[in-house]
Amino acid sequence: MKALIPAAGMGTRFLPATKAQPKEMLLVVDRPAIQYVVEEGLASGADEVVIINSRDKKSIEEHFTPAPELVAHLRGKGKDALADAVEHAGSLNVSYVYQEEALGLGHAIHCAADACGDEPFFVLLGDVLVPDNEICPKMLEISRAHGGASVIAVLPVPDDQVSRFGIIAGSEIEAGVWKVDGLVEKPKLEDAPSNLSVFGRYLLSPRVMELLADVQPGVGGEIQLTDALDAVLKEEEMYALVISEDDGFDTGTPESWLAANEALFARKRAQAQA
Numbered sequence: 354m355k356a357l358i359p360a361a362g363m364g365t366r367f368l369p370a371t372k373a374q375p376k377e378m379l380l381v382v383d384r385p386a387i388q389y390v391v392e393e394g395l396a397s398g399a400d401e402v403v404i405i406n407s408r409d410k411k412s413i414e415e416h417f418t419p420a421p422e423l424v425a426h427l428r429g430k431g432k433d434a435l436a437d438a439v440e441h442a443g444s445l446n447v448s449y450v451y452q453e454e455a456l457g458l459g460h461a462i463h464c465a466a467d468a469c470g471d472e473p474f475f476v477l478l479g480d481v482l483v484p485d486n487e488i489c490p491k492m493l494e495i496s497r498a499h500g501g502a503s504v505i506a507v508l509p510v511p512d513d514q515v516s517r518f519g520i521i522a523g524s525e526i527e528a529g530v531w532k533v534d535g536l537v538e539k540p541k542l543e544d545a546p547s548n549l550s551v552f553g554r555y556l557l558s559p560r561v562m563e564l565l566a567d568v569q570p571g572v573g574g575e576i577q578l579t580d581a582l583d584a585v586l587k588e589e590e591m592y593a594l595v596i597s598e599d600d601g602f603d604t605g606t607p608e609s610w611l612a613a614n615e616a617l618f619a620r621k622r623a624q625a626q627a
């Protein structure tokens with residue numbers, strides 16, 4: 354099973370910091386943000402992470418390429434912990450496909466159709482970090498309990514944020530698990546069927562990938578993943594795992610990126626002192 358990480362976006366919210374440097378490569382405590390997401394995918398049962406990249410963001414690929422000379426240099430200086438960290442980054446099982454045009458999240462995901470074959474797949478959006486890697490394994494459990502159905506993570510959001518996200522309709526079938534009846538991308542508050550927002554962790558059936566081939570541009574003129582999820586509901590069941598704010602760290606805006614750094618740095622320091 355593959356874990357897909359779309360990374361072809363322009364990072365406009367972080368300009369000018371992202372003028373020459375991909376947003377995914379911004380530092381979070383001790384490593385680039387995307388490394389957390391790659392590690393999460395591999396820790397969640399994916400045999401390989403496929404990064405959907407754009408051609409001009411080569412530094413992402415350089416980060417995951419082995420660097421034996423640097424490792425040897427560090428070992429020669431007795432800096433083994435750093436050498437291990439560099440070796441680790443180069444050993445993660447990552448491959449790349451390219452999104453040639455920025456036509457939307459759904460389009461980006463479909464660029465990895467050949468890599469996924471007819472297997473279920475994870476999608477992990479890089480704007481949120483889940484350093485304990487706990488969400489995807491729970492989603493897998495729910496999927497297995499429901500015959501391999503698609504499962505998405507959802508987070509309750511206040512009314513003033515509803516129109517920033519994909520929002521689900523459905524009903525709670527057990528504590529923290531909803532059966533999904535519909536999805537709508539960035540609805541107006543008055544049109545929103547709930548306040549449960551699609552959070553950026555998806556476990557999807559291969560049928561979603563097939564349907565993505567035919568999704569027409571939707572909100573913002575973009576090919577939306579949310580529209581393929583809504584379409585698959587005519588044929589298959591889908592479930593949602595309700596998560597809480599403590600389960601993940603948003604890094605999608607400069608403010609939230611700073612807050613995530615602070616929180617994760619405090620955790621790292623506490624772990625070092627334990």
Ligand code: G1P
Nearest residue numbers: 458480518519550551552553579
């Ligand atoms: C994307 C999805 C949206 C989801 C959000 C989570 O939107 O289209 O459904 O709620 O990610 O971060 P974007 O943030 O790319 O506009």
